[in-house]
Amino acid sequence: MERECKNCKEMIYAGKGYCANCGSKWIENRITMKQVARDFSDIYLGLDTKFGRTFIDLFRRPEAVINGYIYGRRVNYMDAIRYLLLAVFMTGIYSYFLKSAHIYEDMMAQQQALYEDLNYSQEQIRFTQEFNDRYVKFLYDFQGFFLMLTIPVLALVARFSFWGKRYYNFTEQLVFFMYTYSHAVLTTTPFSLLLLLIYPEYTIYVGTITLPLMYLYNAYCYKQCFRLSNTELLNKTLLSLVIGFAVIIALTVIGMLTGVLLALLFKT
16 A cells, blocks of 8 residues: 655555655554664664674674775664764763772772882872872773773774775774774673672773783784785784884873973963
8 A cells, every 4th residue: 555755745655664765664553662762772772683783793704894884885784883882881881880889999998008008108198099089080980981082092003004005094994993992892891790790809900801802803803804814914913012002102291291281371
């Protein structure tokens, strides 16, 4: 039976669920909470079969997901921005439970006891506590924000490491890390939450395990996306380490100079 589209008034032919002219979905039944939840997850998060397919294939064949998005084949997988937003959402959940478990306070107490054992002066301990309260706690509270800031830095390092027309440009490197970095967060966060609930005292050591695994996963994805040989992959890995170290030093120096400049401005 032919129907008239409620948005553009074009005809929707029998057996078709979407308008061929404007792409609107034909809705027959009255709206329900179940339908609202389904539409929200589909439109804003993409939590349908695309998410499951994206999550699995980023393990099995990441080149299909990443190169597919970069070169325009975007129907079968969740897009990079939604995948990143989902990772930020998961990071927010982890930060909430981390704060509820008082991991930060326990870590600061252990650090103060260590400084006292090392015979630090009360002035040195007070300065360290003030620094932690101002900056370290800020990092804990805004992990999702810093996750998003990390991606451009990684993309910059990768752009210099993989220079040439054969490889991605800077924007394509951003897409690469939106997928890989987000995938690492989505994969490791459930395990981190489980560890937080069972053995909270070991939570502060999670990064020593996840960061090397994340680096290895990125290397695996580059190997698949660019069809690199083992020798090429090793050379690029070593080069990225050197460039990454140089970028970190440069950003640290810029950050310190900025901090000194701001301190002088506020002082005056």
